[in-house]
Amino acid sequence: MRKLTGSELVFNILDELYSITIKSGEKELVKRLFELKDFILNERPASMAVQNILRQIGLYILEHGFINIDKYIIELRERYENSLEKAAEIMSRRIASGEVLLSNSNSLAVRRVLKHLSERGKNVKIYVTESRPGGEGLLLAEYAESLGFEVYLIVDSAVRFFMKNIDKVIVGAEAVASNGAIVSKIGTSLIALVAKEARKRVFVVAPVMKFSPETLYGELLKLPEYDWRSLISEEEITKLPVDYKARVPLYDVTPPEYIDAIVTEYGLFAPQAIPLVLSLIEKPITSPGRSFEEIVNSIKALIEV
């Protein structure tokens, strides 16, 4: 699950929870929710969409018990799918045929934007960074190629070299904080800075599910770091000094001033307007005061009692 993008992880988890609900029942469901909580906290602490989804499921159970939980999971999946589609569609309207885009990593939201562009017959060119560590950029390049677009693959270091050629930078997000900052694949903040310097527009495509309600209450987003294993193979490391040290952050924070708009299923907003957006939409993720962790914990208590 490490390699999945934030949105892929949501779908993956919802599908899994659905099948557990149908096949194994509520105890197994709660057990799995609990495991997922630990996995998210340890491995993907910035993965806000998953946290929000788990919180939603938790709140549902606390309120209604397990009646129709399977239907609720399907409903959540549909809602997420629709929000992703809608956000991508809105983004694609902002892109004209002939424009040159740049993206990094392999965001599902960005892929949906490309799909919409392709369906509308808008022909774009896209620069994709390799996106070390992980190198997911190669997957995005493959996908864009399969849609028939002209694709340029570059190393992460070459962003400023090519920024002159770019019209718009489009990225996904792992989380959106209440001040409009985004957490995204490592390197995104550098790309946004370079875009700003060159006066190129930066768009973040992120369904509202990616918004972090906790940050509204002053919570800091946690960013995981890996070690050398994400940079080099066991074989290659033998050529380097023993005790080879590396710091490999997986995400970074792009400040709102480098983002021109965050594109959600509700429309396209200035990043600074995020608190307003949160207050306008229906309850789900603005309700907390309780973190997804607390909510999942209290369900466990419910079952054990």
Next chain:
Amino acid sequence: MNMYPERVLEIASGIREMKIRGAGRIARATAEALKIAALSYNGVEDLVLFKKYMVEVGELLISTRPTAISLPNTVVYVLSSLRNSSSFSEARESVVKRADNFIRESEEATKRISLIGAKRIKENSIVLTHCHSTAAVGVIIEAYKQGRVVRVYSTETRPFYQGRVTYTQLAKSGVPVVQIPDSAVRYIINEVDYVVVGADTVTSNGAVVNKIGTSQVALAAKEARTRVYVAAESYKFSPLTLIGELVTIEYRSPEEIVSREWIEKHPRVKVLNPVFDVTPPEYIDAIITEYGVIPPQAAVLILVEKLGWALDVLGYSEGKLDLKRIVAL
């Protein structure tokens, strides 16, 4: 017709295939190749024929990498002595002498840069470097020995991973070093006090041509108010840019980035592999040369005062690098 000594061809292909890399080492290898070529010349002992031969060797060497100015600077420095030679033996001797001179001076320059640059780093500093530069590593090691550096972040530097060379050299000198991916530069830059990098070419307006990624490292540093120092020997300054020449940025094979199989499987993906980028002078706090620390905008001073000979020589060739005219053929 293959009349060049084998060792010269080896050096030329070594530079082309990046077995010999880094502007400083390329320059010294070039001087070495010219010396070997002169010493193993076994044609007719005639001044004109010898000059022609040396010009051909010089052109061969210059053709190996298009961006690094240290290559043509070295060739021009070594061969311009031929202009005033009046006999074959004098000519051969002058090439050998100039080449030896160059190698010795360039090594001394790197040492002087280490000493000068180390002074610019305050105690307990964290330094970030990109790619591998002998001059920059020299500065960092010297500063570490003086107790000024507590940690170094070294970018791995795709596609060639020269950062691993930097890591190894620093670790061997006991410097605490941590490797980061190139994409993590902005993430880490708030911890960093100084960025120290090398240069392949310094232009007359003080822009620095260096490994791809340097300009965005410098931009991130500027944003975070972290100082950026460029360690560069004077032979990396480009007299050609003073007369308006543009620096050609070399693109290398896509196979340095992705495998051949991947490229063949994805014919509509163009893999672009520029090797250098240009950092504008406003993102550089100082260039550290063997003659001292200068603001990048004063690059022209080094060009006029220390590479004046090169400018004179270029004058002979009317603004274009024409080795024939430089050796008065």
